Amino acid sequence: MEFWKDETEPIKAFIELFNRAKQDAELYEGLKKVNQLIWFDYTEDGPNCSFFVDCRGGEVRVSPGKPSDQPNLIMSLSADDAHRSWSNKLNPVMAITRRKIRVKGSATGLLKLAPKLKKVAIIYNDTLKDLGWENKIIP
Amino acid sequence: MKGSTGHFLYVDLSDGLTNSFCPPIDYYSRFIGGSGFAARLFVERGNFEADPLDPEALLTFSLGPFAGLNLSGASRFSAAACSPLTGHWADSSCGGNFAPELKFAGFDGILVSGKAKKPSVLVISDHTAKIETYPELWGLGVEKATATLKQKFGKASKTLVIGPAGENLVKFACIMNDGHSAFGRTGLGAVMGSKGLKAIVVRAKDRNFLAEDPMACRKLVSELNSRIKESVTLSVMRENGTAANLEGGVHLGDVPIRNFTSNFWEEMAEALTGSTLSEKYLKRRANCDFCSVACKRIVEITQGPFAIPKGPGPEYETIVSFGSLIGSMDLAATCKAGRICNDLGMDTISSGATIAWALEAFENGDIGVKECDGIQLKWGDINTIIDHILPSIAYKKGNLGSLLSDGSVAAAKKIGPSSQDYNVQAKGLEAPMHDPRGGGHGLALTYAVSHRGACHVSSPMLFMEMGACYYPEVGFDYELDPLSSENKAESAVLAMALGALENSACLCQFADREISIPEWVALFNSVAGFNWDIHDMIKAGRRIFYLQRLMNHRYGLRAEDDKISSRLLTPAVDGAPAGIVIEFEKMRTKFYNLMDLNPETGIPSRKTLVDYNLEIEADIILKG
Numbered sequence: 001m002e003f004w005k006d007e008t009e010p011i012k013a014f015i016e017l018f019n020r021a022k023q024d025a026e027l028y029e030g031l032k033k034v035n036q037l038i039w040f041d042y043t044e045d046g047p048n049c050s051f052f053v054d055c056r057g058g059e060v061r062v063s064p065g066k067p068s069d070q071p072n073l074i075m076s077l078s079a080d081d082a083h084r085s086w087s088n089k090l091n092p093v094m095a096i097t098r099r100k101i102r103v104k105g106s107a108t109g110l111l112k113l114a115p116k117l118k119k120v121a122i123i124y125n126d127t128l129k130d131l132g133w134e135n136k137i138i139p
Numbered sequence: 140m141k142g143s144t145g146h147f148l149y150v151d152l153s154d155g156l157t158n159s160f161c162p163p164i165d166y167y168s169r170f171i172g173g174s175g176f177a178a179r180l181f182v183e184r185g186n187f188e189a190d191p192l193d194p195e196a197l198l199t200f201s202l203g204p205f206a207g208l209n210l211s212g213a214s215r216f217s218a219a220a221c222s223p224l225t226g227h228w229a230d231s232s233c234g235g236n237f238a239p240e241l242k243f244a245g246f247d248g249i250l251v252s253g254k255a256k257k258p259s260v261l262v263i264s265d266h267t268a269k270i271e272t273y274p275e276l277w278g279l280g281v282e283k284a285t286a287t288l289k290q291k292f293g294k295a296s297k298t299l300v301i302g303p304a305g306e307n308l309v310k311f312a313c314i315m316n317d318g319h320s321a322f323g324r325t326g327l328g329a330v331m332g333s334k335g336l337k338a339i340v341v342r343a344k345d346r347n348f349l350a351e352d353p354m355a356c357r358k359l360v361s362e363l364n365s366r367i368k369e370s371v372t373l374s375v376m377r378e379n380g381t382a383a384n385l386e387g388g389v390h391l392g393d394v395p396i397r398n399f400t401s402n403f404w405e406e407m408a409e410a411l412t413g414s415t416l417s418e419k420y421l422k423r424r425a426n427c428d429f430c431s432v433a434c435k436r437i438v439e440i441t442q443g444p445f446a447i448p449k450g451p452g453p454e455y456e457t458i459v460s461f462g463s464l465i466g467s468m469d470l471a472a473t474c475k476a477g478r479i480c481n482d483l484g485m486d487t488i489s490s491g492a493t494i495a496w497a498l499e500a501f502e503n504g505d506i507g508v509k510e511c512d513g514i515q516l517k518w519g520d521i522n523t524i525i526d527h528i529l530p531s532i533a534y535k536k537g538n539l540g541s542l543l544s545d546g547s548v549a550a551a552k553k554i555g556p557s558s559q560d561y562n563v564q565a566k567g568l569e570a571p572m573h574d575p576r577g578g579g580h581g582l583a584l585t586y587a588v589s590h591r592g593a594c595h596v597s598s599p600m601l602f603m604e605m606g607a608c609y610y611p612e613v614g615f616d617y618e619l620d621p622l623s624s625e626n627k628a629e630s631a632v633l634a635m636a637l638g639a640l641e642n643s644a645c646l647c648q649f650a651d652r653e654i655s656i657p658e659w660v661a662l663f664n665s666v667a668g669f670n671w672d673i674h675d676m677i678k679a680g681r682r683i684f685y686l687q688r689l690m691n692h693r694y695g696l697r698a699e700d701d702k703i704s705s706r707l708l709t710p711a712v713d714g715a716p717a718g719i720v721i722e723f724e725k726m727r728t729k730f731y732n733l734m735d736l737n738p739e740t741g742i743p744s745r746k747t748l749v750d751y752n753l754e755i756e757a758d759i760i761l762k763g
């Protein structure tokens with residue numbers, strides 16, 4: 001991995017990102033509207049390198065690992081590309097076309113969040129800073 | 140030769156005669172079908188001097204080799220002629236269900252010439268055709284005329300019908316297939332209307348499709364169909380239609396607002412996007428024959444001023460044309476406006492764009508209530524558009540109807556030079572609903588160099604800039620930045636060849652994003668037996684691009700006509716692309732160099748014409 005020391009680091013950063021995004025009213029509403037169980041699968045970088053976001057039932061819950069329920073959407077990619085993506089430095093369409101991101105299930109809900117990626121990136125960079133990982137921020 | 144039937148139908152409406160002919164066999168591998176084949180047939184049989192609406196004008200419908208193949212995206216076909224809207228060579232592409240039926244009936248296409256003495260219908264069934272006079276259909280809207288034809292010729296028959304706009308020679312009249320799919324662009328409905336041909340009906344008994352290598356073809360088609368069905372981007376389109384990413388497009392600055400004067404309108408994004416249409420009005424999804432993507436919408440609006448019964452719903456272009464472009468974010472209204480345009484038989488893009496031009500002209504005082512038959516034109520006033528302006532255009536009623544029925548470019552010419560500043564077009568064709576300033580600078584170039592004018596489906600440039608194309612086998616592995624000119628000329632060289640291939644093979648630009656370049660070659664070889672390698676295939680695409688340029692040269696277009704309206708090159712005032720300059724001349728000059736196009740004539744050198752085996756065609760075209 002180019003950005004991460006081990007498989008725990010990216011999961012720590014991404015879970016913190018989602019917990020902070022939940023504090024933002026607009027993003028929280030947007031996530032609730034997705035109304036799906038999404039598994040972010042980075043297991044190509046380690047068996048425990050994944051987390052899930054459960055946006056079903058008007059709530060948003062974030063946890064490490066694979067969900068016990070069948071996810072509605074699985075996004076499989078490397079932890080490095082996930083870092084680029086949350087930093088808004090990876091064109092998701094391009095990444096899907098080049099099979100850097102493999103998607104199973106309906107991505108319609110997530111597509112609605114695409115315009116919010118700029119805002120997510122700002123929160124993500126703040127998260128990295130607060131976690132003491134300023135050096136990981138992509139300029 | 141497989142994939143195609145080897146037969147075209149020739150119809151002379153003046154004499155009431157139909158016969159079938161076999162085009163030279165080499166046309167199939169050199170010009171493929173669809174757009175390319177229609178162009179080559181015109182060079183052989185058409186008259187460059189004929190006015191587009193004269194009886195002598197030739198209207199061609201042309202299939203690709205894959206029509207009838209059970210492949211998602213393969214059921215499109217082309218119509219082509221000299222456009223009454225632009226005055227030069229043009230074609231239009233339509234999905235739906237007519238193309239496979241025509242192939243099964245034994246024809247690769249139809250050439251229509253002459254003018255019927257009485258309104259007529261061309262009826263095609265298994266290898267035969269006849270012209271039937273049918274005056275009682277004349278004057279009917281597309282919906283009623285289609286239903287009447289289905290009643291007479293059977294529910295399973297497939298139809299091409301023009302509406303009142305085509306009959307009245309509105310220069311952006313379209314041709315509708317079974318009331319839902321359209322040959323929308325460039326006014327070919329008016330050409331059909333000028334011939335007194337209200338409709339074409341086809342019915343075939345057989346369902347046989349003969350491929351060169353049936354085993355290889357079956358295997359490839361099955362692989363491609365599964366991939367298309369599982370594709371994440373296409374499943375988003377299945378779910379929410381072609382407007383699925385309208386909201387994202389607004390944030391990129393791709394979606395035009397109030398005649399391209401703004402590139403950002405936040406509340407409109409969610410109001411008009413595809414998921415909102417699904418939530419509020421979608422009844423079911425519909426598809427072109429054999430296509431699993433099913434991006435078409437069937438909608439119903441049960442109450443309110445825009446209530447419409449269950450039927451065809453709008454796609455992205457219609458939603459924007461009658462939404463943000465005219466300053467409205469009423470989604471129900473776009474459904475109704477689209478339905479009315481379909482019934483009147485008018486291109487929704489040129490209709491919306493011409494009306495948007497009129498709204499701005501009124502705001503600027505270039506036209507007043509006198510020219511508008513006493514009505515005030517206002518941004519967002521969709522009621523007036525639906526109740527008054529659309530019917531006025533279709534029936535050429537009043538001052539406003541006659542002013543707008545020839546399109547925005549002709550209208551601006553009549554009104555005066557200041558109103559030409561806000562015509563948004565290339566080569567006389569109103570721009571579609573993708574603004575190059577936000578959608579991608581390469582689009583500005585491909586709008587300008589496309590033979591038909593500002594057209595987003597003449598090439599896959601929009602998809603290339605979006606990141607949806609990856610063709611390393613032909614050197615396209617760029618990670619393009621939409622808001623820059625970098626690598627855009629190089630990309631456009633490939634885009635124009637691929638666009639010519641898509642429009643000649645008649646494959647849908649959505650579905651075929653899942654087909655790799657080697658698979659394209661394998662498809663041509665296993666179906667049509669072309670025995671191509673990648674180089675041969677790209678060469679065929681470029682040959683068609685050059686042929687159509689030669690034709691437009693004969694129609695008087697030169698390098699200086701490869702341009703787009705200044706509005707699209709003026710930096711955006713808001714949204715993501717605000718202040719960014721499109722380096723248009725730089726891209727265009729490079730494109731010209733890479734394509735060996737003469738900077739004055741706009742056509743390639745003799746050497747290039749020889750390299751692309753176009754000497755014979757060039758001699759015929761240029762000698763006039």
Ligand code: SF4
Nearest residue numbers: 212427430432434647
């Ligand atoms: S993707 Fe849509 S337009 Fe294209 S062939 Fe399929 S149904 Fe028709």
